[in-house]
Amino acid sequence: MGLLARCQELFSTSNLYDVLGIAKEATDAELRRSYYKVSLKIHPDRAPEDPRATDKFQVLGKLYSVLSDKEQRKVYDEQGVVDEESDMPRCWEEDWRLLFPKITVQDILEFEQKYKGSDEEHQDVIQLYVQHQGNMDIIMDSALCCSQEDEPRLRGIISDAIQAGEVTAFAAFTQESEKKKKARQNRFEKERQEAEEMQREMGLGEQEDSLAMILKQRQKSREQNFNGFLSDLEAKYSKKGGSSQKVRRGKK
Structure with missing residues (x-):
């Protein structure tokens, strides 16, 4: 099953940006911060009661690899497809930890x-x-x-x-x-x-x-x-991160 289908199955949407709760125009810093915040909420250690937590965490990692790659993101933005042939990292746990060191x-x-x-x-x-x-x-x-x-x-x-x-x-x-x-x-x-x-x-x-x-x-x-x-709060402490994304409010 492809990435978009898995997103629909696990997150009830096939839109990669919607999974992260960000706009299509989001900056790299906003993308990174949102990926961090969402991944913490679904991390298997954080949500042991969710039998699909591990699958969600891995799919979210694949999603992030697509949107954080300029070429793959451009293809997705223009055509709505992703490169299903690209390999996922061997361990998303290690990859995630490299991005976000521990705090006290x-x-x-x-x-x-x-x-x-x-x-x-x-x-x-x-x-x-x-x-x-x-x-x-x-x-x-x-x-x-x-x-x-x-x-x-x-x-x-x-x-x-x-x-x-x-x-x-x-x-x-x-x-x-x-x-x-x-x-x-x-x-x-x-x-x-x-x-x-x-x-x-x-x-x-x-x-x-x-x-x-x-x-x-x-x-x-x-x-x-x-x-x-x-x-849980490293994204907000990260000096590398940008300012918070401006809310797109749903007015009547």
């Missing part, structure tokens, strides 16, 4: 303090809202530095943008049922309890950030194949 838990915590409430977060949230047409399940899963407690704040950002006429009022957001909201809250609560249980099993101190320390411990024991949340 302290880096994450410091970034989170600066990111929450910033203009950058506002733009990211609105972009997710437009991209996923108001689906809060996906928005909450995709937003950076986000927990259950942040949902009212993110909903406020979106509601203000709708009221100001900046974006379309998608029914998935404005008419979301209480049942769906409750199901999402229950899922977050279950994940929180699982994280606390893992913390107790590992004997981690309460003064440490629970989730970060759990993932740090997992990194030590699974060094060869772990690239999870400890690297």
Whole structure:
């Protein structure tokens, strides 16, 4: 099965740019940053509950190799086809790690303090809202530095943008049922309890950030194949990256 068909199967779209959530005119820096952010969300260590996570990660790597190659990208842009004969790297895990070196838990915590409430977060949230047409399940899963407690704040950002006429009022957001909201809250609560249980099993101190320390411990024991949340914000720290992509808002 070809790359475009695999994208349709795994990501529900055959448009390579849509998989990454970027415009066709995206710069190399925007392409790299979006590839990083999407790959982290679907990384097998980050999404162990998804049986197709490994396939998604590998297909995303192939997608990136096409769009990051000027000649292949030009052919795709002009003809809508990709070179299916080109070989994928032997190990996308190693290739991905070469692009994005590791950062520390302290880096994450410091970034989170600066990111929450910033203009950058506002733009990211609105972009997710437009991209996923108001689906809060996906928005909450995709937003950076986000927990259950942040949902009212993110909903406020979106509601203000709708009221100001900046974006379309998608029914998935404005008419979301209480049942769906409750199901999402229950899922977050279950994940929180699982994280606390893992913390107790590992004997981690309460003064440490629970989730970060759990993932740090997992990194030590699974060094060869772990690239999870400890690297979740590298794209935003990268000095090589460009400015964030401007949101293309879906106005009525």
